[in-house]
Ligand code: AMP
């Protein structure tokens with residue numbers, strides 16, 4: 001199979017690492033990739049949103065499947081673009097079409113979908129510039145903290161959680177009337193605050209059958225004890241100890257199956273990964289969000305726990321035969337610790353050389369913000385490396401990852417030393 005993978009983060013390195021182990025892989029290209037993906041295929045200097053360039057590349061290199069890592073190209077309609085073009089009819093996109101990707105691309109769409117199909121989620125209402133005063137009234141009818149969500153994609157920054165009503169009203173105005181997040185906040189969802197502990201669940205589907213992947217928990221805040229600013233994710237663990245079989249069953253019956261049936265009922269064809277952001281409130285699952293892709297850094301612990309051939313699953317998605325494919329998981333735990341550039345998620349320096357990568361023997365180092373500079377590897381982003389290890393339990397996996405992190409160095413590197421603290 002000839003594969004083009006789109007993206008350049010730790011998620012994509014983990015997917016490339018896994019695809020490289022497949023017996024049916026012929027050639028793997030990654031666009032644009034990073035210094036890690038290069039170890040498993042050829043990096044191609046091409047933007048994930050440049051559909052015209054992607055088309056030319058796919059034709060010239062007789063690509064069979066295009067695996068889409070990030071949400072942007074999906075929400076922008078890359079699957080529809082391929083479907084509409086006869087010259088691309090031989091290539092399959094692993095990722096949902098534009099309509100299905102609205103589950104991530106529009107919070108209001110996702111909330112309406114959940115309401116329509118009785119999927120547990122926080123109570124909500126949606127407002128626009130023209131209904132700003134109704135929005136104020138709605139806020140007054142709620143208890144703090146107030147949860148405000150820009151409807152569209154806002155690079156992970158579109159959710160505000162505010163303790164005070166004055167601030168909440170001001171931010172609602174900023175979002176709706178002053179376009180704080182541009183077009184993304186032309187509509188704002190205000191929802192009830194849910195108090196609980198979060199986890200991430202994943203399925204892969206061909207539109208008919210689906211397979212549930214191992215669950216994971218990520219650590220979004222920059223500081224220890226989950227303090228400070230939100231980041232793209234500072235680490236992840238899988239499995240999640242509080243997600244016992246009873247709770248996972250509830251997720252399956254109350255969230256996954258109704259989502260699957262709901263998509264069918266609404267006539268929405270969904271091919272690819274579905275990411276369920278779940279919050280456990282007194283042992284009941286509620287959906288916080290859907291994403292139309294895998295999570296990052298969750299992929300760096302979920303994919304290492306997949307024993308089956310991932311290209312066999314992708315082929316199942318492409319040919320609507322996922323039900324015939326076998327999926328097996330590794331019983332071991334996996335833990336990832338993210339090494340980031342000092343200053344991240346605010347201002348940070350790039351271009352710092354990374355030392356010690358070859359000294360790591362007990363972990364897998366997935367690259368995120370890295371580039372090759374001749375034989376050297378240097379930093380090129382906020383999140384730089386995800387250091388993943390297996391263990392008989394999470395504590396063992398985490399211990400190994402921290403030992404490996406200790407061997408890798410770059411100027412002003414930072415990591416959280418308490419990944420897994422709340423679930424061990
Ligand atoms: P989202 O982009 O919708 O996942 O929101 C980002 C983060 O905000 C989530 O991961 C949660 O930590 C938090 N969050 C979102 N919605 C709620 C809610 N209704 N109650 C409590 N926390 C929330």
Ligand code: GLY
Pocket residue numbers: 218232233291294295296297298
């Ligand atoms: N780790 C959360 C996400 O990928 O959105």
